[in-house]
Amino acid sequence: MKLFLSLFCLFFFISTANAYTISPGPIKKWGDPTLGTGATISYSFMLGGEECDQAVCSPLNSFMPTGFQQEIKKAFNAWSSVANLNFIEIADDGANFNTLTTSGDIRIGGEAIDGPSGVLAHAFYPDTHWYFSAGGDLHFDSAETWSIDSLIDGISIFWVALHEIGHSLGLGHSEASKSVMGPFYNPSLNGLQADDIAGIQYLYGANISAVPIPAAFWLLLSGFIGLIRLRRY
Numbered sequence: 001m002k003l004f005l006s007l008f009c010l011f012f013f014i015s016t017a018n019a020y021t022i023s024p025g026p027i028k029k030w031g032d033p034t035l036g037t038g039a040t041i042s043y044s045f046m047l048g049g050e051e052c053d054q055a056v057c058s059p060l061n062s063f064m065p066t067g068f069q070q071e072i073k074k075a076f077n078a079w080s081s082v083a084n085l086n087f088i089e090i091a092d093d094g095a096n097f098n099t100l101t102t103s104g105d106i107r108i109g110g111e112a113i114d115g116p117s118g119v120l121a122h123a124f125y126p127d128t129h130w131y132f133s134a135g136g137d138l139h140f141d142s143a144e145t146w147s148i149d150s151l152i153d154g155i156s157i158f159w160v161a162l163h164e165i166g167h168s169l170g171l172g173h174s175e176a177s178k179s180v181m182g183p184f185y186n187p188s189l190n191g192l193q194a195d196d197i198a199g200i201q202y203l204y205g206a207n208i209s210a211v212p213i214p215a216a217f218w219l220l221l222s223g224f225i226g227l228i229r230l231r232r233y
């Protein structure tokens with residue numbers, strides 16, 4: 001049985017055949033709406049007991065094993081390691097889903113979605129309008145058996161978080177054969193793939209802190225080149 005990873009927009013804007021897609025309609029990204037520009041994004045873990053979009057939200061620690069937060073943070077780190085993104089965890093204020101809130105841009109919670117298997121989680125595309133706080137929110141299905149990065153005894157929290165955060169950041173489903181943003185659970189892909197990285201860098205640009213050579217090096221090098229030229233001539 002194939003396990004689905006859902007989002008609430010069923011129609012995607014296909015930017016390139018057989019590759020990543022972005023959210024439909026106007027560009028939906030955090031930070032400056034200009035493509036290729038970075039963003040600082042907050043996230044928070046919901047407390048549970050709030051109204052969710054389909055049912056009452058459940059706290060993640062009521063149905064996930066100890067260590068789930070580290071798995072989700074690993075997923076955020078995977079995206080920020082390749083794109084110009086900065087994630088900050090803040091406290092959740094316990095507001096109901098999609099109401100005025102001081103919680104994170106991305107609120108992470110649990111919800112009874114469709115029982116075991118089927119849809120594992122769903123997420124909402126970015127939306128920075130103050131009246132639509134649902135933008136970016138991510139709900140894990142409380143009926144699944146979740147596991148800490150394991151391929152054997154349950155659904156990998158890390159893998160599903162990695163996929164859903166992709167939606168929370170503005171990516172749709174990919175048609176590439178190797179992509180975490182494919183529509184089906186596929187933990188054999190052990191981290192972000194080239195197609196995922198191309199998609200997120202299209203929206204936010206590359207991780208500028210990952211550039212290994214500082215500008216001062218090139219200034220120095222250009223000085224050496226100038227010196228070499230001086231000697232040659």
Ligand SMILES: [Zn+2]
Pocket residue numbers: 005006007163164167173182183
């Ligand atoms: Zn999905």
